[in-house]
Structures are given as structure tokens and as C-alpha cells.
Amino acid sequence: MFKKSLIVAAATAALVSTGAQAAAARDYISIVGSSTVYPFATVVAEQFGKSTQFKTPKIESTGSGGGLKLFCAGVGVEHPDITNSSRRIKKSEQDLCAKNGVKDIVEVKIGYDGIAIANSKDSQQLDLSRKDLYLALAKDVPDPKGGDKLVANPYKTWKDVNASLPSTKIEVLGPPPTSGTRDAFAELVMEHGCQEYPFIKAMKKTDKKAFKAACMGVREDGAYIEAGENDNLIVQKLEANPNALGIFGFSFLDQNSDKIQGSKIDGVEPAFESIADSSYPVSRPLFFYVKKAHIGAVPGIAEYLAEFTSEKAYGEEGYLSDKGLIPMPEAERGQFRYDAKAETPMSAL
Amino acid sequence: MNDATQNRRRAIDVVNASLKKRYAREARFRRIGLGAVVLGLVFVSVLFFDIVSKGYTAFVQTHIELEVFFDPAVIDPEGKRDMQEIARADFRKLVREPLRALFPEVKKRNEKRALDGMLSGGAPYQLLDMVRSDPSLIGQRRTIDLIADDDIDMLVKGHIDRNAPPSDRRVNDQVIGWVDTLTEQGRVKRKFNSGFFVNGDSREPELAGIGGAVAGSFYTLLVTLVLSFPIGVAAAVYLEEFAPKNRWTDLIEVNINNLAAVPSIVFGLLGLAMFINLFGLPRSAPLVGGLVLTLMTLPTIIIAARAALKSVPPSIREAALGVGASKMQTVFHHVVPLAMPGMLTGTIIGMAQALGETAPLLMIGMVAFIVDVPGGPLDPSTVLPVQVYLWADSPERAFVERTSAAIIVLLAFLIAMNTFAVIMRRRFERRW
Numbered sequence: 001m002f003k004k005s006l007i008v009a010a011a012t013a014a015l016v017s018t019g020a021q022a023a024a025a026r027d028y029i030s031i032v033g034s035s036t037v038y039p040f041a042t043v044v045a046e047q048f049g050k051s052t053q054f055k056t057p058k059i060e061s062t063g064s065g066g067g068l069k070l071f072c073a074g075v076g077v078e079h080p081d082i083t084n085s086s087r088r089i090k091k092s093e094q095d096l097c098a099k100n101g102v103k104d105i106v107e108v109k110i111g112y113d114g115i116a117i118a119n120s121k122d123s124q125q126l127d128l129s130r131k132d133l134y135l136a137l138a139k140d141v142p143d144p145k146g147g148d149k150l151v152a153n154p155y156k157t158w159k160d161v162n163a164s165l166p167s168t169k170i171e172v173l174g175p176p177p178t179s180g181t182r183d184a185f186a187e188l189v190m191e192h193g194c195q196e197y198p199f200i201k202a203m204k205k206t207d208k209k210a211f212k213a214a215c216m217g218v219r220e221d222g223a224y225i226e227a228g229e230n231d232n233l234i235v236q237k238l239e240a241n242p243n244a245l246g247i248f249g250f251s252f253l254d255q256n257s258d259k260i261q262g263s264k265i266d267g268v269e270p271a272f273e274s275i276a277d278s279s280y281p282v283s284r285p286l287f288f289y290v291k292k293a294h295i296g297a298v299p300g301i302a303e304y305l306a307e308f309t310s311e312k313a314y315g316e317e318g319y320l321s322d323k324g325l326i327p328m329p330e331a332e333r334g335q336f337r338y339d340a341k342a343e344t345p346m347s348a349l
Numbered sequence: 350m351n352d353a354t355q356n357r358r359r360a361i362d363v364v365n366a367s368l369k370k371r372y373a374r375e376a377r378f379r380r381i382g383l384g385a386v387v388l389g390l391v392f393v394s395v396l397f398f399d400i401v402s403k404g405y406t407a408f409v410q411t412h413i414e415l416e417v418f419f420d421p422a423v424i425d426p427e428g429k430r431d432m433q434e435i436a437r438a439d440f441r442k443l444v445r446e447p448l449r450a451l452f453p454e455v456k457k458r459n460e461k462r463a464l465d466g467m468l469s470g471g472a473p474y475q476l477l478d479m480v481r482s483d484p485s486l487i488g489q490r491r492t493i494d495l496i497a498d499d500d501i502d503m504l505v506k507g508h509i510d511r512n513a514p515p516s517d518r519r520v521n522d523q524v525i526g527w528v529d530t531l532t533e534q535g536r537v538k539r540k541f542n543s544g545f546f547v548n549g550d551s552r553e554p555e556l557a558g559i560g561g562a563v564a565g566s567f568y569t570l571l572v573t574l575v576l577s578f579p580i581g582v583a584a585a586v587y588l589e590e591f592a593p594k595n596r597w598t599d600l601i602e603v604n605i606n607n608l609a610a611v612p613s614i615v616f617g618l619l620g621l622a623m624f625i626n627l628f629g630l631p632r633s634a635p636l637v638g639g640l641v642l643t644l645m646t647l648p649t650i651i652i653a654a655r656a657a658l659k660s661v662p663p664s665i666r667e668a669a670l671g672v673g674a675s676k677m678q679t680v681f682h683h684v685v686p687l688a689m690p691g692m693l694t695g696t697i698i699g700m701a702q703a704l705g706e707t708a709p710l711l712m713i714g715m716v717a718f719i720v721d722v723p724g725g726p727l728d729p730s731t732v733l734p735v736q737v738y739l740w741a742d743s744p745e746r747a748f749v750e751r752t753s754a755a756i757i758v759l760l761a762f763l764i765a766m767n768t769f770a771v772i773m774r775r776r777f778e779r780r781w
Contacts (some may be wrong), residue, residue: 026631027731028721030632030633030729035742039552039744040551041718041745042718043552045718045720046552046553046720047552049720049721051437051476053433055720055721056718056719056720057727058633058717058718059717059718059719060632060714060716060717060718061716061717061718078632080627080628121517144781152652166666230742231742231744232741232742232749233741250497251744252744254744255519255744255746256744256746257515257517257519257743258510258517258518258519270400301662307455317462319470323552324744
């Protein structure tokens, strides 16, 4: 018995010590972050792994917030080298980074992603305004009878919201609050929509908290269905239920254009061109952040940056655009390529 | 006497009167039981049918047969046969040229792009691998089956509706025309998809495989088995045979039973805090995954092993002690060998459980995009169920069938393990 447990203990100790050794020198890039950037970063990583002598980077999809938390935990091989983000780093996160010794961060913007609001091809294409979406999905809306007060959302069908819309039940499948897509949707659609009411807009100055609750609170009476982070699932559900609308990344609309159609938002159809020239209102920039202290310490980071910012990757006709990434204008691409090459750290926010 | 016969008749009458009711009750119960079994089987067969009907097409892959000229001017212009130099050569040119030669009328830039796009992004690497293993190919012409792009694969397999309006399909009329021409020439082939079993993950569905995930699962389960079997058996033997029965051992027993019911994500959090943050083990490594799954399977193994030890009759122990064996000899020479089949069955079931687990691995970074097939328990890797989860979340249509195919492989492993457990039990189990 004693002998056996001794052997087991020795084996565990041996495994742990080899593990510690492996952590001391890492020969692959470790990337974490946004699930929206994940499909693009993985393509670059794969190309990078195939065309260089470096190992293929490891990419975890942790969400933007989770990724930045891991990223800012410190300098050293046990922490990730790069984090992807579907929004810009926040001041609080930058402070956290600085507190943990992560001082110099290189910021690279890679392009844009549109958020599509789509339904099945079996039903008609909708032409929605952001105000319509706000009224249909907010938890509390301005009293339809008039007056400057909020009441629990009474709308049942799209026709109730806007007489020009069909009289189908409001049923929207979308991402849960942990998702970056949801954050962007709340900010770009809901917040914008609610500001069309002057009294809510006035709240922004007086009571920020109440303003946020009024604008970004999503109804919980079954009209908005949290369908999880799996966008493919939403697409399948839309096919089965022609009355439902779904909210997801543009690349899923692009890949499934035979089954679903994007609704026009403020009269603009979600398309490659309209997102690129930012006439489509619901689009956001995508980023990744690099720990400068790791460049050189972990092999291949500089080369990975060069691959990601090359014209054949994030350029106008690069392979990322085939995957649904909307490229930046040429001047901006050149700027970020230059900054990535020079490893220019970003300034404090 | 008369009274007694009357009484007896009355009892029989009572029995006879209720007999019909009792039979009906029994028949009803049997029908309900049978119904439950049939319902269960129907659900399982619907699930299997759905997965298999979606997934079986992934085991074949569309290839386009082309005659490739390994042009020395492109591959190795200096003629030094330096592999590093050759790896940087533009193999894309080699795969494009034969296709363009077949359709000389294609001149416009975007049409050329569409034509080039019919072949997978992995086709050039196919050629590179061939040159690597046999450098004498340079300068020769060979007929090679090149991997087709996933859209072409979907078209050939009939997952893209040719009659849909052109704006609604991923493949336009022109490409369909080219595919039809190639099919008439017998160049479009559907071959067994061996890459699916050996490749690591990829963002190109036609190149993605479960090789990396299977290797990751193997290393993870190896670590789990090496740790959990000896620890679990040792714990069970001590608790069952040596430990005194007092309040402490009762407490331990209750806690082991509790651990078996703890949600697996909790073990993941524990693993993150202990193994990664405290001990500094690398993230995403099968070693850490194995340690976490060990924590999870230990209670299962301990409970099964204790049950197996309990079922060994006391007469065996008494006989051994009676002929002068020590306590230790009794346990290790007689009781443990007799209980071994039961312990192994419990272990296999615990392992099968661990094979299907994703939640605890989420926390320790094993849910990740990893292309290189892991070569040991310290390399970053994923496991089979995680691969299923990652593919299910990918936008490309071709990943749907691959997801189902990966599920088929996972189910095959699970069925094999559970069957093995049943066979072991049948063969070695002894009844007293």
C-alpha cells in the first residue's frame, strides 16, 4: 500500500515537474479572446503554421472580456501573448494590465464585422429602423398613449410597432448578455433607437444608470429568445420558423444566403459594400492586442503580426474577406501594418 | 364441515372475481414497461438515424483529377534541392495551371479566381508533401487527385440546390458548368476521406480532421487511467478492507458519494485554480485535462470498486486467514483478484464518461483551435467532444456533415468501450 502510494506520488511529482518545465519555454503562440474574431484569427493562424517553420498558434475562444482578463493577468509564458477583441480595450482593462506589469500593448485593428438581423427566405424581407427594433425588444418602452414615462413593453406584433410592418408576432433569436455581439447590438441599435425619444436622451446627462436600463434592457417575456452563442443554431431555427428573426454576425448571413435574408436597417441592406463604406449602421471594428514584452520571447509573434496585416490576409481581396471580414480602407490598413511592424505601443486611453 | 366448505368456496369466489382485474393490471404494467423501452429505442434510433444520415457523406471527399507538372523552374529554380527553399515555392501556381489549361476560355480576373477557387487551399500543400517525400518528382508529370474546395464538395454531394436562384447559392452557374464538364471527363472523383482521420483541425472543412482530437483524447484518457485506477482501487481497498468503521470513515463515504454527483464544471474550476494557477502547469495540455478528469472519475471508480469488493464472500477471507495468510496477503492474493473484473468494469465506465466530457475542459483551455496533432501529454490539444462543439459553431455549411461524422466516431468509441465492459463482466464475473 505504502509502496504503491509512494510510486503514485513520485509519478505525479515527475509529471508536475515536467509540466513546469514545459511552461518555462513555450514554442507556440497562445491566443485567446473574442468568438467573433475567432473565425478570422484561426484562418490566419493556419496559414501562418503552414507557410512558416513556426508551430501553429493555439487559439481559445473565450469572449472579448474573458480574453482581456487572461491577457492582462501578467507577463510570462503562462499568460497568453495575444487577445482578440470585438470591441476596443476599456480604460479599466488597460489599468488592470498596467497593474500586472503588462505595460506596452500593440493594438491592431483588423477590419469590420456587421451584425445582421435576418429571417427565413420563406417570408418577406423586413425594412426595420433602429427605433422599430428598440420598441420591439426593449423591456420598458415609452408609453404608446403618449407622455414621457416608461411602461412595460406592450407590443405583440411588428405591426403594433410600426404600421408598415407585417402583423407577425415579435420573435427574435439572439445572443445572451455574455456575448460581444449582444453588447454591440445594444450599443449600436438599442441605444441609438431609444435616443429618438428626447426625454430618454435627456436622462443620459442626468441619470446615466437609468438611461442604460431604459435603453439596453431587453424584454424577458418571451419575445426575445436567448439562443446561446451558437450562431449556426440560430440559422437552423430561423429556417424552421419563418416568422422569427435572428441576430448574428454577418459572416453567417454570408455563408447561408440561400436560406436566410438580412433585413434592411434604416433602409440599408447588410452587404459587403454597405458595411465597408459604413452606410450599414450596425457594424463594429474588430481588434487584437499583442503583449510587446512577449515579442521575441515567444517565437513567431512578429511573423504572425506580419501575416495578419499583409494584403493577402486582411486586404481588399485577401483570404479573410472570403471568410466574411469587411476590410478597412487602404490608408488605415497601411497605418496598422506600419504600427504592427514598428511594434508601436498604444497610448493610454 | 358444511360451514367450512362454504367458507372455502367463498374465498375462491373472491379470488375468481378479482382474477380478471389482477390479470388486467399485470398486462397493463407489462405494456407500460414495454412502451417505455420502445419509446427509448425510438428516440435512440431517431438520434442515430439523424446523425448517421447527416454525417456519412463526410467519410468521402471530392477530388479533382489533374495532370500536374512539377515544374523545376517554379519549385527549385536554383536546382539545389534545399527543402527549406522548396517549402517557400509557389505551389499554388502548379495546381492552377492544369485547371486553367482545361478551360482556356477563362480570361477575366474574377473568373480566374473562381476557377482557382474550385481547388482546396490545401491542394498546394498536397504537392509540397509529395515533393518532400520524393524529391525526384521535380521535373516530372503526374496525374494527381487534388482535394476540391468545400463548396464544390457540397455541390457534388448534392447539398447545394442547383435550381435555386443564382444569388442564393454559394456556387454560381459558371462554376456548376465547369464541375459538370469535369464530371463528364471523369475527373471528379469521390474518394475515401482518409484526411478526416489523420488531420488536425482546420478552418477549411475539406482539410479538417479529427486526428488531433483523437490524439488529445487518447493522452487525456491515458493520464486519467494511470492516475485514477491505482488511486481509486487503493482508496476502495483501504476503505473496504482495512479502515475501521467509525464516524470518520462514514464522513469520507458520504463525501465520496457526494463528489460523484458534483457537476463536472466545478472540477474544471478546481483544476484551473489548482493545477494551472498554483502548480503552473501549461494551459490546454492533456496532462491538466487528465488530472481534472481523474478528480471526476475517482468517485465512480471508488464506488464501483467497493461494490466489487463487497460482493466477494466473507468465506474466502476467512479461509485465507484460517490457513495462516496475513491480512495483507488475504486482500491482495485473494480478494482483490476476485473483485478485479468488477473494478475494471467500473473503471471502463468511468473512462467512457470522461471521454464524453467537455465542461471541465472549457475552464482549462482545452476548448481551442489547435491544428498541430499533439505528440505528447504536454502539447496543447483538444478532445473529441470539444471538436464536435467547435465544428458545430462554424459558419461553413460543410462543417455540418463533419460535425455529425465526428459524433459518429465518438459514439463508436463509446459503444466499443461499453461493449468491452459488458464482455469483461460476462467472462470473468463469478457468482457465489
